[in-house]
Amino acid sequence: MSDLDAGNQAVQEQRPPESILNRLKRYVEKVLNSVDSMMRNPAFRKQIIWTSASIVLAMLVAAIIMVLTGYNPALAYIALIRGAVVQWDRVLFYATPLIFTGLSVALAFKCGLFNIGPEGQLYMGAMAAAIIGYMVSLPIVVHPLACLTVAALAGFGYGFVPGLLKAYRGAHEVVTTMMLSYTAILFTQWLVTYPLKEPGEFQWIAQTPLLFPTAWLPHLFGSDFLHAGLIIALFAVVGVHFLINRTVLGYELRAVGLNAEAARTAGINPKWNIALSLGIAGALAGVGGGAEILGYHHRFRDAWSTGLGWDGITVAVLGHNNPWGVLLGAIFFGALRAGGNSMQVNTGVPQEMVTVIQGLIVVFVAAPRIIDWLEKRGIDYSAWIRRSPMGGIGHLATTVWAAGSAIEAMIIISFFLEKTPFAGLLVALAIIVGFYALTKLLAQNPAGPVVSLFTAVEWILIATVAALLGSSDMVYFTAPTAVIGIAVSLMTVMSSRASTQKAGGN
Amino acid sequence: MQALDPIFIGWLLKTTLQMATPLVITALGGMFSERSGVVNIGLEGMMLVGAFTAVAGTYFTGNPWIGLLFAIAAGAAMGFLHAIVCVKFKGNQIVSGTGIILLGAGLTTLGLEVIWGRKGVSDEVIKIPDIPIPGLGQIPFIGQTLQIAIGSLSPIIVTMFVLVVVCYYIMYKTPIGLRIRAAGEDPSTLDTAGVDVDLTRIIGVVVSGALAGLGGAYLSIGFENAFGKGMTDGRGFIALAALIFGNWTPVGCFLAGLFFGFLSGLRYAIPIQFPELTGFSNFFRIIPFLLVIVALAGIRRSIPPKAVGVAYEKEKRA
Numbered sequence: 001m002s003d004l005d006a007g008n009q010a011v012q013e014q015r016p017p018e019s020i021l022n023r024l025k026r027y028v029e030k031v032l033n034s035v036d037s038m039m040r041n042p043a044f045r046k047q048i049i050w051t052s053a054s055i056v057l058a059m060l061v062a063a064i065i066m067v068l069t070g071y072n073p074a075l076a077y078i079a080l081i082r083g084a085v086v087q088w089d090r091v092l093f094y095a096t097p098l099i100f101t102g103l104s105v106a107l108a109f110k111c112g113l114f115n116i117g118p119e120g121q122l123y124m125g126a127m128a129a130a131i132i133g134y135m136v137s138l139p140i141v142v143h144p145l146a147c148l149t150v151a152a153l154a155g156f157g158y159g160f161v162p163g164l165l166k167a168y169r170g171a172h173e174v175v176t177t178m179m180l181s182y183t184a185i186l187f188t189q190w191l192v193t194y195p196l197k198e199p200g201e202f203q204w205i206a207q208t209p210l211l212f213p214t215a216w217l218p219h220l221f222g223s224d225f226l227h228a229g230l231i232i233a234l235f236a237v238v239g240v241h242f243l244i245n246r247t248v249l250g251y252e253l254r255a256v257g258l259n260a261e262a263a264r265t266a267g268i269n270p271k272w273n274i275a276l277s278l279g280i281a282g283a284l285a286g287v288g289g290g291a292e293i294l295g296y297h298h299r300f301r302d303a304w305s306t307g308l309g310w311d312g313i314t315v316a317v318l319g320h321n322n323p324w325g326v327l328l329g330a331i332f333f334g335a336l337r338a339g340g341n342s343m344q345v346n347t348g349v350p351q352e353m354v355t356v357i358q359g360l361i362v363v364f365v366a367a368p369r370i371i372d373w374l375e376k377r378g379i380d381y382s383a384w385i386r387r388s389p390m391g392g393i394g395h396l397a398t399t400v401w402a403a404g405s406a407i408e409a410m411i412i413i414s415f416f417l418e419k420t421p422f423a424g425l426l427v428a429l430a431i432i433v434g435f436y437a438l439t440k441l442l443a444q445n446p447a448g449p450v451v452s453l454f455t456a457v458e459w460i461l462i463a464t465v466a467a468l469l470g471s472s473d474m475v476y477f478t479a480p481t482a483v484i485g486i487a488v489s490l491m492t493v494m495s496s497r498a499s500t501q502k503a504g505g506n
Numbered sequence: 507m508q509a510l511d512p513i514f515i516g517w518l519l520k521t522t523l524q525m526a527t528p529l530v531i532t533a534l535g536g537m538f539s540e541r542s543g544v545v546n547i548g549l550e551g552m553m554l555v556g557a558f559t560a561v562a563g564t565y566f567t568g569n570p571w572i573g574l575l576f577a578i579a580a581g582a583a584m585g586f587l588h589a590i591v592c593v594k595f596k597g598n599q600i601v602s603g604t605g606i607i608l609l610g611a612g613l614t615t616l617g618l619e620v621i622w623g624r625k626g627v628s629d630e631v632i633k634i635p636d637i638p639i640p641g642l643g644q645i646p647f648i649g650q651t652l653q654i655a656i657g658s659l660s661p662i663i664v665t666m667f668v669l670v671v672v673c674y675y676i677m678y679k680t681p682i683g684l685r686i687r688a689a690g691e692d693p694s695t696l697d698t699a700g701v702d703v704d705l706t707r708i709i710g711v712v713v714s715g716a717l718a719g720l721g722g723a724y725l726s727i728g729f730e731n732a733f734g735k736g737m738t739d740g741r742g743f744i745a746l747a748a749l750i751f752g753n754w755t756p757v758g759c760f761l762a763g764l765f766f767g768f769l770s771g772l773r774y775a776i777p778i779q780f781p782e783l784t785g786f787s788n789f790f791r792i793i794p795f796l797l798v799i800v801a802l803a804g805i806r807r808s809i810p811p812k813a814v815g816v817a818y819e820k821e822k823r824a
Contacts, residue, residue: 172802176802179743183792313604355611356612356613359606359608359610359613363587366591366599366602368597369597370595370597
């Protein structure tokens, strides 16, 4: 001991003493510098733009769906955000398992593998943790650690097998991990329905007995939901970041992911790395499942997960497979879930809207070129409007009209489809033609205004049919739309003709 | 022996057909997508949307056949979304498929709440009526079995058999089939031959969505008469498994679908015939999933289309 102290003193004497404040300042500067250089990286900026634009786009589409189904999107989103801010502990609670499953997908992806089976790995880990938790009696700190270790091992095994199959037999990991997911769900269902079911004459629920309290993870900040699993999750984020960027194994994984052939030439065994990366990915998901059981459920119940593994895929995609991105993505999804609750309570918008938003985000994130395309369209369009402002105004008017008539048509459909299927069919046709007109307009095709004129004519037809059928309500609905439609379309045709003449003159 | 009882065999055959029909139809759909070069793990979502719109359409029009058309159209629309993302915008096909699954689950539960104001199941609607096949009982020896098995058949089950033949014909005997297969094996050659690869793939994915919608519709208005939350219960994935196990061919899909349907049927048969095995019925459900893994890794290798999963980019002139 004294030798060590002396050594420390020697080090301190050699360097001029530095105050903690100074060191902190230097550290902060270093972090800020790295953030700054990251922000200056065009690829990184592009990723951020893509992701946030996808979120905005998904929210917009969801808002349109809400309008069509008769809800007020503005109120809904306010309730959603407020709910997420007020119930921040719920947000973090929902985020905790998503961090694990997201990291699982992200880590495998670094090695060029798509692990879409975190759901199964999560179930296996949770089951393993539950078994150790209620069958084995251990002292207070050791118990949860033992549970989580076994959960990690179970998850590791469950990821390692498809990894081996991929590496040595070429079985595609997307299919094998997905199929193993269902296998795990059914297998654990069998376990909790028969051999491991909680005994008791009047016990009908498929669940294991309660875990020993020694195995429970403590709750954080006095919250009823949030548990110490979050701290483990944060360690996992740092750990995965370190593993990927600072270790030999991480370097090899990334090398295999970028180019397996080149990695092999460089003396890296791609097969072993493929198997190992899926194994570690499985272990992460397994710990996530174990932590949920130890921290919140305190027993394994059939179908407890509600798609945490699937959401993990989404989170990883949203975070561009970067551990810190996964953390943000998980918190965002946690916020959506927590906010969705209060959205339903306060504005009546069904909570399932959140799933729709998630799905839309994923679809948009899948193809970054959608955003690029929209951006290019926007630039083209603004250039076009600058050249011929009248045409732009006409388009705006027609777009507003088309959207308005579509909404109106939905109302009409919901009122009249049961009474007069024929009129309903006509309305549906009009909507299709209307949207066709819209696409023509957006493509700046000269046929656009003509097609939209045709739509208006069709609306008149609908009004006539409604009058013939003697449905006065429907006439009230359709006649104004027809008149407005004709007026706006004529205006557009005129203006576009004027602008083409101008263009021809040039 | 009780297990060889003609009534039981007939009943097992009937259940097998009922369980296999959505699997075979959806797997055939998946074949169109994957043979054209687009991975479609979103089949589950497309089936769900089909099942839901079939019930919604029937509920509003009172005619299950119109409901069926709605389902096909809605499935095709989901397929179109997948196609646009994957083919036009060259997005990641697996990510997009995950999105389609989420979207299908979200939209259908949302629709349940909007239309019927409930979270679990919809109102009951009119089923597509079964066709009675008379005269089966007169056939000697197997008459009783056949009477029970196919005495009254859902038209969709008949459609399933027709579809297998039609899909085989389209895939191997028509130009469009050749184009679809070429788009999945060697898109650049197809492009050189002057065929629009992207359009071919979009057609393939839209057809796959339409068929998945039909498969889902069978569940909701052919087999049952209402929509329940998450009623496809992983059948989209089993259909995908049947597609892979059937080696991406129509007849293979059919046989694999029938086999997986038989396994699902066993799940219902076992509690009646072998009550002592009831506890193991989950293992019969696991078999299809494990078989696929064996098929992909084992002795008889399933070989996917060569260009599946890769967006086709035209080479640009420098």
